[in-house]
Structure formats: C-alpha cells, structure tokens
Amino acid sequence: MPLVANSKLPAFDRLRQEGETIIPSNIAIHQDIRELHIGLLNMMPDSALEATERQFFRLIGESNQIAQFYIHPFTIEALPRGEKGQAHIDQYYERFEQIKAEGLDALIITGANVTQPDLAQEPFWQPLIEVVDWAYENVTSTLCSCLATHAVMQFRYGQKRQALPAKRWGVYSHRVVDKRHPLVNGVNTRFDVPHSRFNEISREQFEAAGLHVLVENDAANTHLAVSEDGFRLVFFQGHPEYDTISLLKEYKRELIRFAKKERNDYPPFPDNYFSLQTQAMLDEYRYRLLKSLDRGNTPPELPEKLITINLDNTWHDSGEAIINHWMGRVYQITNIDRSKPFKDEIDLANPLGL
Numbered sequence: 392m393p394l395v396a397n398s399k400l401p402a403f404d405r406l407r408q409e410g411e412t413i414i415p416s417n418i419a420i421h422q423d424i425r426e427l428h429i430g431l432l433n434m435m436p437d438s439a440l441e442a443t444e445r446q447f448f449r450l451i452g453e454s455n456q457i458a459q460f461y462i463h464p465f466t467i468e469a470l471p472r473g474e475k476g477q478a479h480i481d482q483y484y485e486r487f488e489q490i491k492a493e494g495l496d497a498l499i500i501t502g503a504n505v506t507q508p509d510l511a512q513e514p515f516w517q518p519l520i521e522v523v524d525w526a527y528e529n530v531t532s533t534l535c536s537c538l539a540t541h542a543v544m545q546f547r548y549g550q551k552r553q554a555l556p557a558k559r560w561g562v563y564s565h566r567v568v569d570k571r572h573p574l575v576n577g578v579n580t581r582f583d584v585p586h587s588r589f590n591e592i593s594r595e596q597f598e599a600a601g602l603h604v605l606v607e608n609d610a611a612n613t614h615l616a617v618s619e620d621g622f623r624l625v626f627f628q629g630h631p632e633y634d635t636i637s638l639l640k641e642y643k644r645e646l647i648r649f650a651k652k653e654r655n656d657y658p659p660f661p662d663n664y665f666s667l668q669t670q671a672m673l674d675e676y677r678y679r680l681l682k683s684l685d686r687g688n689t690p691p692e693l694p695e696k697l698i699t700i701n702l703d704n705t706w707h708d709s710g711e712a713i714i715n716h717w718m719g720r721v722y723q724i725t726n727i728d729r730s731k732p733f734k735d736e737i738d739l740a741n742p743l744g745l
Contacts, residue, residue, distance in 0.1 A: 399483065429461070432498065433465070435504070436504045440476055449632075451499075465484050467487075497530060497532050498530050510542050510545055536630070537627065537630060544596065553590060553593065559589075561664050562662065562663045563629075565606050567579075577712070582705075592612075602626070631709065633706070650690045669702075
C-alpha cells in the first residue's frame with residue numbers, strides 16, 4: 392500500500408511527480424487492520440535533509456505490504472542548522488516529545504555528518520542515545536543507517552568503528568550469508584549496495600557483540616546485521632536508499648572542493664559506478680578543469696546530463712525487497728502477535744514462525 396500524505400511535507404509532492412502513489416490524508420482508505428506509523432529520525436545536514444527524506448519515503452512507499460504507511464519525520468535539536476534547514480524542520484517535522492506521546496511501530500535513523508574523532512563528542516550523541524533507548528523499549532524495530540549504526544554499536548555494544556585506509560566509496564557486490572533470516576529470505580543471494588564512508592564496523596565486531604551478520608562483501612565488509620533477538624535492531628552500513636545519481640552528486644561536491652582548493656588531491660572515481668565511456672568523458676573533463684584552474688579561469692560545467700543517462704542502478708530492487716520484508720515483520724508483530732511478549736516470541740531459526 393502507498394504512503395499517506397499526513398503533512399504538507401514537500402517530499403510527498405516530489406514523490407508524486409516521480410510517479411509514486413501518495414494518498415491525501417483526507418481520503419485515506421478505511422482498513423480493518425491498523426495503519427503503520429514509521430518514524431524517520433533525520434540527522435543529515437541541511438544540504439541532504441530533503442533528499443534523504445525522499446529516499447527513505449520511496450523505499451517505504453514501494454513496500455507491497457497491505458498496510459497504509461504514515462511517516463513521522465523528526466530530528467535532533469542539538470544539530471547545527473542553517474536558516475533554510477531550520478525553517479523546513481520547524482514547518483514540517485514533529486518533535487520527539489510528540490513522537491513519544493503518540494508512539495511508533497517502527498523507526499529509521501539516518502546517518503549524519505561528523506566533525507569529531509570520537510562520536511561521543513558529537514552534538515547528537517546524548518539525544519541519539521535517548522531516542523534509541525526509548526525505541527528499544529517502545530518500538531517494534533529500529534533500522535539504523537550508516538553513521539547511526541556506528542553510533543549505536545559504540546554506545547550500546549562498546550564497539551567503536553575503525554578508520555579505513557581510504558574512503559570506501561562506490562557500488563559493491565554483496566552476498567547473503569544467512570539465507571534463513573526473513574529479512575533476506577527470497578532476496579537475490581548476491582546484490583549491489585552503495586557505500587560512502589571513511590570508517591567501518593567489522594564482521595568480527597558485530598559478532599563479538601553477539602549480533603548476527605546477514606549480508607557482507609569482501610571489500611565493503613558487513614552491510615546488514617541484526618540484534619541478538621534477530622529483529623529489534625537492524626543495522627545497515629551501506630546505502631540501499633541512494634538514488635541513481637547520489638554518488639554522482641557526491642563526486643561533483645568533491646570536484647568543487649578540489650576547484651576551491653579545499654582538498655589537495657583530485658577526487659578518484661567511486662568504485663564500480665561509472666562506465667568506461669563515462670570515465671573517458673570525466674578524464675576529458677579533468678583535463679579541461681586543470682587547464683582552467685592553471686589559467687585562473689572559471690571552472691567548466693560538469694556534463695551531468697550526459698553522465699546521468701549512462702548511470703545504472705543495480706541496488707534499488709534488493710534494497711526495496713529487504714525493506715519490504717522488514718515492514719512485513721513489523722506488520723505481523725503489530726497486528727497479529729501483540730499477545731506475545733516481543734523478547735519471547737522470536738525464534739532465530741524461524742523468526743516469522745513459518
């Protein structure tokens with residue numbers, strides 16, 4: 392079932408224009424089953440705030456579960472915001488106090504930009520702990536994305552992320568290592584996932600914490616893991632929510648930083664993302680950019696339209712399938728299994744009771 396536009400958030404109009412089915416709240420379909428309410432704790436900076444909304448809204452809305460989905464975005468007040476970003480939040484986001492009072496069925500926590508060597512020094516640290524602790528006791532399942540995974544692994548399990556020799560950036564092939572788990576049951580046993588990070592939690596760290604690794608890759612290591620009970624906490628290190636052009640936009644930002652002398656080295660290509668034809672086009676662009684900078688001229692425009700038509704998306708369907716399984720499990724617990732205590736009901740060998 393589709394998303395219900397339960398607010399005037401611009402993301403709903405943007406998704407409708409892209410062809411997604413969005414139901415106005417005043418004509419939401421009556422159902423015998425209760426709708427599902429999903430929280431989105433969006434910790435991304437202003438530049439990525441709205442794009443992140445759309446990416447996760449899209450994944451949830453494309454789930455084929457029978458429930459109608461109401462999404463409740465909120466953020467952490469301690470995060471620094473510009474005037475435009477704060478205005479967007481003030482107008483469209485809910486407050487955590489309201490979220491706690493009304494409750495959620497599931498929660499997604501996005502990544503965030505960091506500025507400190509230790510996550511415990513970040514402004515989101517204590518507020519995030521409060522949200523995660525509340526959700527652990529009151530929400531069916533919490534899905535942590537990228538930086539959120541690293542933070543939760545540190546404050547809940549004592550596992551600090553480790554710095555990588557170089558940025559892990561690109562699209563990587565992964566394989567399912569535990570096919571019995573319902574989050575990946577029926578999903579392609581090998582599929583791609585984008586990554587963009589300087590740090591990681593290793594498989595050994597997840598396992599040392601008593602968690603279960605479901606999807607991994609030799610280069611990008613663990614992508615998907617779950618908590619001891621198999622479902623209460625779900626951890627992503629990759630970005631299945633990314634749009635086809637997300638890595639291109641990130642590459643463009645790095646080119647701009649280089650042109651402004653904010654980075655010394657010319658940015659490398661994201662791994663396994665650009666075709667050979669596109670790489671040749673970008674090599675030509677590099678020549679023109681360097682020549683322009685040497686002469687003190689304005690940098691040439693990146694030929695984004697030509698690049699975009701040659702980009703492939705090899706990860707969305709599998710990401711959508713995993714989110715669909717996640718939403719299905721949330722639906723089952725909230726609408727069928729409420730008579731059973733959560734911690735006692737999950738059998739790791741058969742978490743869906745099939």
